[in-house]
Amino acid sequence: MxxxxxxxxxxxxxxxxxxxxxxxxxxxHAVVEIYEFDTESQRIRYASLIEExxxxxxxxxxLSGSNSEIxxxxxxxxxxxxxxxxxxxxxxxxxxxxxxDFVLYRPRLQQSxxxxxxxxxxxxxxxxxVLAVIIVRRRRLNAGDSSLSDSDExxxxxxxxxxxxxxDQSSKGH
Numbered sequence: 001m002x003x004x005x006x007x008x009x010x011x012x013x014x015x016x017x018x019x020x021x022x023x024x025x026x027x028x029h030a031v032v033e034i035y036e037f038d039t040e041s042q043r044i045r046y047a048s049l050i051e052e053x054x055x056x057x058x059x060x061x062x063l064s065g066s067n068s069e070i071x072x073x074x075x076x077x078x079x080x081x082x083x084x085x086x087x088x089x090x091x092x093x094x095x096x097x098x099x100x101d102f103v104l105y106r107p108r109l110q111q112s113x114x115x116x117x118x119x120x121x122x123x124x125x126x127x128x129x130v131l132a133v134i135i136v137r138r139r140r141l142n143a144g145d146s147s148l149s150d151s152d153e154x155x156x157x158x159x160x161x162x163x164x165x166x167x168d169q170s171s172k173g174h
Contacts, residue, residue, distance in 0.1 A: 035079045042082050049078055049091060052106070056099045 037043040047064075053074065055066035063071050063078070074095070081091045095103045107113045 035075075037079075038083070045088060046078060046082055049082075049088065050075060052104075053078075053092075053095055054103050054105050056103055062105065 035046065037046065050063040053063050055061050055063055055068055055071045055074070057068045057070045058066045061071075063074055078091065081094065086094070092104070101107045101113065107116055109117055
């Protein structure tokens with residue numbers, strides 16, 4: 001019979017092995033395509049562009065991380081354009097003309113993308129404005145609560161002076 005200590009150590013080792021194999025299996029699903037480039041700069045530009053361009057089919061995945069057919073085609077097209085000597089801007093313009101601004105992770109600053117660029121800033125400013133209004137209103141309410149009229153102050157003093165006497169009487173009755 002196996003002792004509980006040996007069983008728990010064996011179970012822990014097995015758990016670590018399973019977790020490590022799960023972590024490293026993600027790398028096995030990565031996109032692997034081999035393209036030959038004339039220069040090292042072309043390879044670096046290719047790597048940069050597939051990180052910067054988004055897959056038109058996938059939700060929020062760049063070309064390097066997507067395994068869809070359209071991404072494979074775009075990577076092949078990107079390699080062809082680089083081999084033809086196109087500049088990065090020409091390649092990006094080609095992709096945008098073909099697939100629209102969605103293909104860019106960082107869309108251009110233009111009228112149709114103003115909300116994307118300035119929307120978060122406007123929401124942040126709106127949040128600060130709401131917070132300021134709340135703070136000002138609370139301060140006004142707190143300032144108004146602390147100043148009692150003379151009659152209210154006298155009534156409060158009367159109630160406070162009666163309170164200890166009634167508390168003493170209720171404790172004597174028990």
